Amino acid sequence: MDKPAHTDQQLHPLIRDRWSPRAFSCQPIEDTALYSLLEAARWAPSCFNEQPWRFVVASRQDEAAFGKLLSCLNESNRRWAQRAGVLVLATASKSFARNGKPNRHALHDLGLAVAQLSIQATALGLRVHQMAGFSIERVRELYGIPDAFDPVTVIAIGYPGVPDDLPEDLRDRETQQRERKPLAEIAFVGVWDQPMPALVTKGEK
Numbered sequence: 001m002d003k004p005a006h007t008d009q010q011l012h013p014l015i016r017d018r019w020s021p022r023a024f025s026c027q028p029i030e031d032t033a034l035y036s037l038l039e040a041a042r043w044a045p046s047c048f049n050e051q052p053w054r055f056v057v058a059s060r061q062d063e064a065a066f067g068k069l070l071s072c073l074n075e076s077n078r079r080w081a082q083r084a085g086v087l088v089l090a091t092a093s094k095s096f097a098r099n100g101k102p103n104r105h106a107l108h109d110l111g112l113a114v115a116q117l118s119i120q121a122t123a124l125g126l127r128v129h130q131m132a133g134f135s136i137e138r139v140r141e142l143y144g145i146p147d148a149f150d151p152v153t154v155i156a157i158g159y160p161g162v163p164d165d166l167p168e169d170l171r172d173r174e175t176q177q178r179e180r181k182p183l184a185e186i187a188f189v190g191v192w193d194q195p196m197p198a199l200v201t202k203g204e205k
């Protein structure tokens with residue numbers, strides 16, 4: 001199923017077509033594709049090129065590894081994420097390796113890396129669904145994550161499924177239209193809250 005962004009603006013098809021489905025097909029992801037996704041993340045920009053991201057990867061071909069990360073998800077996410085091809089735990093360093101000072105941009109950098117991974121995934125016909133709904137304590141314990149790193153998201157990656165693959169109560173949500181705030185609400189000029197004029201005259205707000 002496709003759910004492209006509905007927009008009057010020109011968007012690259014990979015950005016337009018990325019979305020976060022819950023229906024996955026259970027098809028395993030080939031190692032070459034998986035490495036390509038991680039490589040896309042690896043080449044993201046980061047503050048001082050610190051590359052504060054670290055990932056723990058669990059492919060469904062390795063049942064024990066997949067089950068281990070799946071067991072860390074909230075029940076509401078586990079119900080659909082169990083059909084993904086790969087689960088990835090995304091973590092970020094809390095401080096700069098160069099001087100030990102807090103790295104307040106690490107989450108930003110991790111987000112960039114995951115965005116690149118998501119676009120690469122879209123190019124390969126894969127879908128990505130990020131999750132905040134998992135137990136931070138459990139991943140810390142099961143994977144021995146050092147205090148210096150924050151577990152941030154678990155990412156489900158897989159080939160697209162169909163809404164019928166989902167528990168009944170999730171099927172409607174799968175087909176709901178994707179929504180965004182209008183540009184005039186998020187892009188200002190001059191002072192805070194002043195929308196860019198062209199956006200106002202275009203009737204965006």
Ligand SMILES: Cc1cc2nc3c(=O)[nH]c(=O)nc-3n(C[C@H](O)[C@H](O)[C@H](O)COP(=O)(O)O)c2cc1C
Nearest residue numbers: 018019020021022077129130131132133134153178
């Ligand atoms: C950091 C982050 C955490 C998220 N956590 C969850 C989650 O726990 N469960 C879930 O179903 N979706 C989760 N999502 C998916 C968002 O709900 C989704 O990206 C948003 O509704 C926009 O939809 P789209 O990605 O299809 O454009 C999360 C997304 C992000 C970026």
